[in-house]
Amino acid sequence: MDESRPIFLQIAEQVENDIIEGVLREDEQIPSTNELAAFHRINPATALKGVNRLVDDGIVAKRRGIGMFVAPGARARLIERRRADFAAEYLRPLIIEAEKLGIDIDELAGLLRAERIQS
Amino acid sequence: MTRTVVRASGLTKRYGSFTAVEAVDFTVEENRIYGLLGRNGAGKTTIMQLLTGQIFPTAGELEVFGRPPAEHADVLRRMCFIAESQRYPDAYKPLHLLRAAPWYFENWDEEFARRLVDDFRIPLNRYVRKLSRGQLSAVGVTIGLASRAPITFFDEPYLGLDAVARHVFYDRLLADYAEHPRTIVLSTHLIDEVANLLEHIILIDQGRLLLDRDAEEVRGSATTVAGTRATVESFTADRPVIGREHLGGQASVTIDGRLDLAERLRAKELGLELSPVSLQQLIVHLTGTDLHAGSAGEEAAA
Numbered sequence: 001m002d003e004s005r006p007i008f009l010q011i012a013e014q015v016e017n018d019i020i021e022g023v024l025r026e027d028e029q030i031p032s033t034n035e036l037a038a039f040h041r042i043n044p045a046t047a048l049k050g051v052n053r054l055v056d057d058g059i060v061a062k063r064r065g066i067g068m069f070v071a072p073g074a075r076a077r078l079i080e081r082r083r084a085d086f087a088a089e090y091l092r093p094l095i096i097e098a099e100k101l102g103i104d105i106d107e108l109a110g111l112l113r114a115e116r117i118q119s
Numbered sequence: 120m121t122r123t124v125v126r127a128s129g130l131t132k133r134y135g136s137f138t139a140v141e142a143v144d145f146t147v148e149e150n151r152i153y154g155l156l157g158r159n160g161a162g163k164t165t166i167m168q169l170l171t172g173q174i175f176p177t178a179g180e181l182e183v184f185g186r187p188p189a190e191h192a193d194v195l196r197r198m199c200f201i202a203e204s205q206r207y208p209d210a211y212k213p214l215h216l217l218r219a220a221p222w223y224f225e226n227w228d229e230e231f232a233r234r235l236v237d238d239f240r241i242p243l244n245r246y247v248r249k250l251s252r253g254q255l256s257a258v259g260v261t262i263g264l265a266s267r268a269p270i271t272f273f274d275e276p277y278l279g280l281d282a283v284a285r286h287v288f289y290d291r292l293l294a295d296y297a298e299h300p301r302t303i304v305l306s307t308h309l310i311d312e313v314a315n316l317l318e319h320i321i322l323i324d325q326g327r328l329l330l331d332r333d334a335e336e337v338r339g340s341a342t343t344v345a346g347t348r349a350t351v352e353s354f355t356a357d358r359p360v361i362g363r364e365h366l367g368g369q370a371s372v373t374i375d376g377r378l379d380l381a382e383r384l385r386a387k388e389l390g391l392e393l394s395p396v397s398l399q400q401l402i403v404h405l406t407g408t409d410l411h412a413g414s415a416g417e418e419a420a421a
Contacts, residue, residue, distance in 0.1 A: 001315060002395070003338070003339070003395040003396070003397045003398075005338070005339045005395075006335045006336075006338050007315060007335065007338060008335055034294075034297040034298075037293055037297060038290070038293060038294055038297070040315070041289060041290070041293065041315055041316070042293075042315040042316070043293075043315065043316055043317060043318045043334070044293070044296070044297045046318065046334075046335060049335065089380070092384050093384065096387050096388050097387075100390070
C-alpha cells in the first residue's frame with residue numbers, strides 16, 4: 001500500500017484495475033470485504049469503504065445475500081474516466097520534466113515512439 | 120448505527136504534583152479497532168488503567184458501557200485487559216491460565232485458544248517462571264483474542280515477540296474481528312506495523328489529547344515538500360507547517376493538509392519534490408521536539 005493516499009481509494013483502484021484488465025469480468029463476483037481485508041492486512045471497515053465507493057460510482061452492484069458483482073458497462077465507463085484524467089495525471093508531469101531537460105515536443109514524441117517500438 | 124461504548128470528558132489523573140492525564144475528551148464507538156498512540160510516558164497506560172477500572176480518575180467523567188468502570192462488575196466482566204509485561208503467577212503453567220480464562224470471559228472460545236497456542240508454539244506444560252518474555256506475551260495475546268470480550272485492551276502486547284509472531288497476531292486479530300466484531304483498543308509504538316489495522320487513532324502526548332481522528336483521514340494528510348529554500352518557503356507559506364529542516368540552501372518542510380492534483384503539478388513545475396508522510400513519521404512530527412520549539416507550532420495555529 002502506498003502511504004500517500006487513503007487505503008480505501010487504493011482498494012477501489014485495484015478492483016478497477018482488475019476490471020479494466022479483464023481479470024474481473026462483467027457480472028463476475030468481486031472479493032468480499034473480509035477477503036480484501038485479510039489479503040491486504042487492513043481493517044475490514046476500510047475495505048468496505050473502498051467497495052462502497054465502487055457501489056456509489058456504479059462500478060459494482062450489490063446482490064443481497066450473495067455479494068458484490070461487476071456492473072454491466074463498468075469497464076467502458078472506467079476507461080472513459082481514466083482517459084479523462086490521463087493528461088493531468090501522466091502527460092503534464094512528463095512535459096514538465098521534459099522542459100526541465102530541454103527536450104522539445106518533437107523530440108519527446110520521437111522518444112515516445114521509440115519507447116513503444118522497444119516494448 | 121454504532122453505539123458509543125466509552126465516553127471520557129475532562130478525564131484527569133494526577134499523582135501528587137505529576138499530572139499523568141490532563142483533561143482528555145474522547146469517545147470509543149462500538150466494534151471498531153482503535154490505536155492509542157503516543158511516546159513512552161505519554162499517558163497511554165494510565166488511560167487504559169482508567170478505562171479498565173483499575174484506578175480512579177482524579178477529575179472528569181468516564182463511562183464505559185454507560186457506567187463508571189471502577190467497581191462495576193457488570194462493566195468489568197465485559198472487558199479484557201492485556202497489560203504491558205503482563206505477569207502471571209510463577210507456579211502456574213499456560214495450561215492452568217487457559218483453563219481459568221473461561222471463568223472470567225463468557226465469550227471464551229476454547230478451540231480458537233488451542234489454535235493460537237499452536238500458532239504461537241506456546242509450551243502448555245512449562246511453568247510460567249520458565250517462559251521467555253516472548254512466550255509470556257504470546258500467552259497474553261492468546262487470552263486477549265480468545266476472550267472475545269466486547270471491549271479488549273492490548274497495551275504494548277508484544278514485548279519479546281518476533282516479527283513472525285507479531286504477524287500471526289495481526290492476521291488472527293483481523294480474521295477473528297471480521298467474524299466476531301468487537302471493540303479493540305491497541306496501544307503500541309510499532310505504528311507502521313499496525314497502521315493499516317486501525318480504524319481510528321487517538322494520539323496522546325504529555326497527558327494531553329493531540330489527535331482524535333479517523334485513520335483514513337490521517338493517512339496522506341501530511342506531505343513533505345523539499346527543494347531550494349526560497350521556493351519551498353514560498354510554496355508552503357500559507358499552510359500549516361508541522362516540521363521544518365534546513366540544509367544549506369535546501370529546505371524540507373512538512374505541511375498538514377492534502378495537496379490536490381493542480382497543486383502537485385505546480386510543485387513539480389517549481390522543481391519541488393513531494394513525498395508522503397507515513398503515520399509513524401506524522402506522529403514523530405506531532406510529538407517530536409521540532410513542534411515544541413515554538414515557532415512551528417505558532418505557524419500551524421496561524
